[in-house]
Amino acid sequence: MMQGLGKDGMQQVAVLGAAGKMGSGIALLILQQFAKLTCSVKENQVSPYRLILIDANEAGFAMLKRYLQDQLKKYAERNINELRALYKKRADLIDNSEMINAFVEEAFECVSLVTMLEECRGAQLVFEAIVEDIDIKIEVFAKLNKLLGPNCYFFSNTSSIPIHTLQERSDLQGRLIGFHFYNPPAVQRLLELIIPENTPQPLISLAEEIGEQLKKTVVHSKDVAGFIGNGHFIREVHFACEQVHALTKNMPLIEAIVLINRMTQEFLLRPMGIFQLIDYVGIEVVQRIAKIMSTYLHQTFGNELIDRMVEQKICGGQFGDGSQKDGFFHYEKGVPVEIYDRVSKKYTSCNGLDFRKKIDDWFGGKPPLGVSWTLLSKDPQGKEKIAEYWKHLLRDETKGANLAKEFRAESRKIAEDLVADRIAGSIKDVDTVLMNGFLHL
DSSP states (O other): OOOSBSTTSBOEEEEETTTSHHHHHHHHHHHHHHHHHHHTSOTTSOOOOEEEEEOSOGGGHHHHHHHHHHHHHHHHHHTHHHHHHHTTTOTTOOSHHHHHHHHHHHHHTTEEEESOGGGGTTOSEEEEOOOSOHHHHHHHHHHHHHHHOTTOEEEEOOSSSOHHHHHHHHTOTTTEEEEEEOSSTTTOOEEEEEOOTTOOHHHHHHHHHHHHHTTOEEEEEOSSTTTTHHHHHHHHHHHHHHHHHHHTTTSOHHHHHHHHHHIIIIITTOSSOHHHHHHHHOHHHHHHHHHHHHHHHOSOOOOHHHHHHHHTTOOOOBOTTSOBOOSSEEEETTEEEEEEETTTTEEEESSSHHHHHHHHHHHTSOOGGGOOHHHHHTOTTHHHHHHHHHHHHHHOOSHHHHHHHHHHHHHHHHHHHHHHTTSBSOHHHHHHHHHHHSOOO
């Protein structure tokens, strides 16, 4: 019986795409586990744990190493009491700083940074976090299958591609499952598990055990393109773009985008508006996921608004340090201050008093009770206040409230359809994904 990561489980693990945003976060989570396990290895014995970090971009290794070192140190500082217990037999480590330094240094003795797939021979488990392109993933999986043999298992971080398709075309039946982290993996609690039919129970148990070790909230999704998270998100994006299109009959496009963005954040009590979220995920990534879902579900999820932005090479996403790239909005300290005008191909202010007043006047009033996501997410009585807020919103007949009610109703319909189509096991599962993966209240 495979028992997660550890002495009786997986000791040789590889991460593909380790220098990327998702790969680096996955690498950190695995390294934290191996670092704790290494503490119990007897002095002068070689640790059996090995973490192979693979990326074709060798230039990204310096930043990856710095990120892992910094985060491991912070992790050790936060968990110093646990560290003292792990190192209780180490007479050479006296004060906290010595233990923290030893923890980081010994963890890195497990790590190999490599650029070639051939260098991960011996891996028992591979986490894949490369580009969301089915042909590239299949090519890489097929190569690794030949290199690593029939006893290696694979966890794919794909956010939309059906796992059974990857399995069949890579000849990995029974050895590949979907293990979908949310960005950033080290922070976001949610983990979507996508288990194709006929997957052996030991592999399912292994995935669930590792999810528990990594302290994730695990939700199972049916193996259907988009799964639960993007199945909901991409449909919301499609609806938001339809709302923008309807508004452009009476206002400029840039105002319509800002209006829908503010409505979804302010009236629906979300951490960011829908177009900010598209920027965060990456406009090109959203387009790619929509195309994948359109291909496999035989419905249209793409739209002209997203396509035109990509055509003009305005793609959003994040820089290596996690800061936001320009997309629909230009950001200053994480705040959208300008909106992209695709006619002039320039950014124009959307945060000035005149622009904000124009949107406020259209809304016809602020959200009820003067609450916000920021306030309620930290409020011990948040649950009761959220329920009270929705009661007030449903009675509010301003244009802003009515637009929000329309969007909220569509969001709930999407959730209900995911359950009806058996992609999600229950509305509770959809809510768990939205609350833990997208931080909805």
